[in-house]
Amino acid sequence: MSTWSLTGRLSPDVVTLFDVFKDPSINNAVVSGAASTEVIGILVAVALLTRYRLWKPLWEKWLTSVDHKKIGIMYIVLGLVMMSRGVIEGAVMRAHQTTSLGGNGILSAHHFAELFSTHGTIMIFFVAMPFIIGLINYLVPLQIGARDMAFPLMNQISLGLTTAGAALVMISLVIGEFETGGWTAYPSFTAKAFSPGVGPDYWIWAIAISGVGTLLSGINFAVTIYKLRAPGMRLLYMPLFTWTTLCTSILIIFSMPALTVAVLMLALDRYLDFHFFTNDLGGNMMNYANLFWMFGHPEVYVLILPAYGVFSETSATFAGKRLYGYKSLVVATMCIAVLSFTVWLHHFFTMGQSATVNAAFGVATMLIAIPTGVKVYNWLATLFRGRIRLTVPIIYLTSFFILFVIGGLSGIVLANPTIDYQVHNSLFLVAHFHNVLLPGLLFGMLSGIHYWFPKAFGFRLDEKLGKITALLWAIGFSVTFLPLYGLGLMGMPRRSPSYYNAEFEPWMILTGFGALCLVSAMLMLFATFWVSIKNRHTLAVPHGDPWNGRTLEWWTPSPPDEWNFAHPPQISGIDAFAYAKESGAPYNVPSQYHEIVLPAPSSLGFIFMCLFTLLGFALTWWIYWLALLCGLAIPVVLIWHSFRAEKCQVISAATVRQKDSAWRNQTQSAPGIKRDLESTASNKGKASTEGAVSV
Numbered sequence: 001m002s003t004w005s006l007t008g009r010l011s012p013d014v015v016t017l018f019d020v021f022k023d024p025s026i027n028n029a030v031v032s033g034a035a036s037t038e039v040i041g042i043l044v045a046v047a048l049l050t051r052y053r054l055w056k057p058l059w060e061k062w063l064t065s066v067d068h069k070k071i072g073i074m075y076i077v078l079g080l081v082m083m084s085r086g087v088i089e090g091a092v093m094r095a096h097q098t099t100s101l102g103g104n105g106i107l108s109a110h111h112f113a114e115l116f117s118t119h120g121t122i123m124i125f126f127v128a129m130p131f132i133i134g135l136i137n138y139l140v141p142l143q144i145g146a147r148d149m150a151f152p153l154m155n156q157i158s159l160g161l162t163t164a165g166a167a168l169v170m171i172s173l174v175i176g177e178f179e180t181g182g183w184t185a186y187p188s189f190t191a192k193a194f195s196p197g198v199g200p201d202y203w204i205w206a207i208a209i210s211g212v213g214t215l216l217s218g219i220n221f222a223v224t225i226y227k228l229r230a231p232g233m234r235l236l237y238m239p240l241f242t243w244t245t246l247c248t249s250i251l252i253i254f255s256m257p258a259l260t261v262a263v264l265m266l267a268l269d270r271y272l273d274f275h276f277f278t279n280d281l282g283g284n285m286m287n288y289a290n291l292f293w294m295f296g297h298p299e300v301y302v303l304i305l306p307a308y309g310v311f312s313e314t315s316a317t318f319a320g321k322r323l324y325g326y327k328s329l330v331v332a333t334m335c336i337a338v339l340s341f342t343v344w345l346h347h348f349f350t351m352g353q354s355a356t357v358n359a360a361f362g363v364a365t366m367l368i369a370i371p372t373g374v375k376v377y378n379w380l381a382t383l384f385r386g387r388i389r390l391t392v393p394i395i396y397l398t399s400f401f402i403l404f405v406i407g408g409l410s411g412i413v414l415a416n417p418t419i420d421y422q423v424h425n426s427l428f429l430v431a432h433f434h435n436v437l438l439p440g441l442l443f444g445m446l447s448g449i450h451y452w453f454p455k456a457f458g459f460r461l462d463e464k465l466g467k468i469t470a471l472l473w474a475i476g477f478s479v480t481f482l483p484l485y486g487l488g489l490m491g492m493p494r495r496s497p498s499y500y501n502a503e504f505e506p507w508m509i510l511t512g513f514g515a516l517c518l519v520s521a522m523l524m525l526f527a528t529f530w531v532s533i534k535n536r537h538t539l540a541v542p543h544g545d546p547w548n549g550r551t552l553e554w555w556t557p558s559p560p561d562e563w564n565f566a567h568p569p570q571i572s573g574i575d576a577f578a579y580a581k582e583s584g585a586p587y588n589v590p591s592q593y594h595e596i597v598l599p600a601p602s603s604l605g606f607i608f609m610c611l612f613t614l615l616g617f618a619l620t621w622w623i624y625w626l627a628l629l630c631g632l633a634i635p636v637v638l639i640w641h642s643f644r645a646e647k648c649q650v651i652s653a654a655t656v657r658q659k660d661s662a663w664r665n666q667t668q669s670a671p672g673i674k675r676d677l678e679s680t681a682s683n684k685g686k687a688s689t690e691g692a693v694s695v
């Protein structure tokens, strides 16, 4: 096959839709089933959008929007779409392993390897990252009293690049195959000599493109927090979620380039016969391991810190108390951020460095438990003697306390190099990282979504269904992953398509049931959204403060106006909104209003998404003329765009006055709802401050 042919490596037989008819087997049924589910899903979405004439509003109100709130929501939608694939893949893997005693199993070993690679890649890069970036996008400008991100258009481009990466992973389900070397894509396994197919290339371009998007997001968040805080908001007056965002952004800015560079070096190895990571001609695979985990370990904290931020906000709000030890939480966050750069080597304790080096990195790893412990104690102290309401976010928080501590402790166990030698390649490790990522990141994000949903959409989520969802996640997690600790200690290797020890089987079946429970938790989550949307009129909270919130975002109507705040509020301490409610009349109408200038909608982010998806696809399949075309089009579009006169939309002072004073007047005259009626239909989003524990 010529490298320069018109269609590159593409040919009709790379489409996996009909594999099952060519060669009927359960494995191929799963392959074709997954591919056709995706194709049908897209067709149904197109049909529905056409049927309800939604293309125009979708384009005008969402895809071209530069409003940080809408971009945040789109990030989270992307995460939810990708999560439905990731969770089902996890369940398919469990189904395979319960049937794989003695080397059978429903899937081929190759397919199983693809599954654990896509599952990991999707869950980290296209579920966890969009969740945190989406939540940050939505919240941070509101929490600091800003009008938008520092760079609204760049924000849209970040979303476009992340979506392009996700699109490539989704395309690999139908056209060709994915890589089989895990979410880390370690060479030499992913080197050209051992994996000549398109799989690693899909991974490379998905990660490289979305990685640039994430880096731009990190820069955007940091600059926003440094430059756009409301008058009077000192750094130590910022809400804790904003603090964790700042630390996460700094982690992104320093760690993401390491990943992008490692991935591009791997691309040079594969495309242009460089030898960075080969075992010959001067290459060394350990260079990749170092670069990858220089990103990979801080990434763990990129993911977990925003969840810590969510737990800080929800524990204070639902205990009706000021956050205990605010400053120590800030310091702990910064300590975690710094320490996270000093431990990457614990990911390859077994790869032959000296005992001294291993010991140093082991100790550094264990140190992170100290600031983490500080945090857990502070949240507990916040709840202590508070007037706690047993809401959905509090259920997530309590599950987090119980389960995450087990995960954290197993991390300290693994930080001991001698123990790591024993269990590194076993399911013990799989248990550990799921044990931190599910109760930490996932529970944090889901409770955050539940908590801020009424802010974003103007109505609460159904509390009862939300509670069932939260419990199902907690139970599903425990049944699926806690047995893996035992299996790992019994010697079951990870990434293994089959096993030969009959003692493992009952435990594998148990985790299989757990996986079903997790799938039902996900379905329940979607059911919660569905039912709540249907009942949105009874659940409406237009006044904007349904939980008696403490931070600035609750000081706006729900959903907030496009410009967030008619006047940037004057800040003189932490928990500014709680203070305003205690000591004054927070909804007084200000005497004067000014016109507001907002950036105009733009199609640049969408165009970039299309061009980068096409570029990644062309490079993966060696369609070089197309890659060249896209590679030229991208800078041309960017230059063309920068020559256009800056377009803005001006909101007149009269419009701002009309909307803002209407909301203030209505809210002022509305009755305040006491906390025991919070989950009833009478909660329209104005909280009574009577009987609150004082700020």
Ligand SMILES: [Cu+2]
Pocket (backbone or CB within 6 Å): 296, 297, 300, 343, 344, 346, 347
């Ligand atoms: Cu690590």
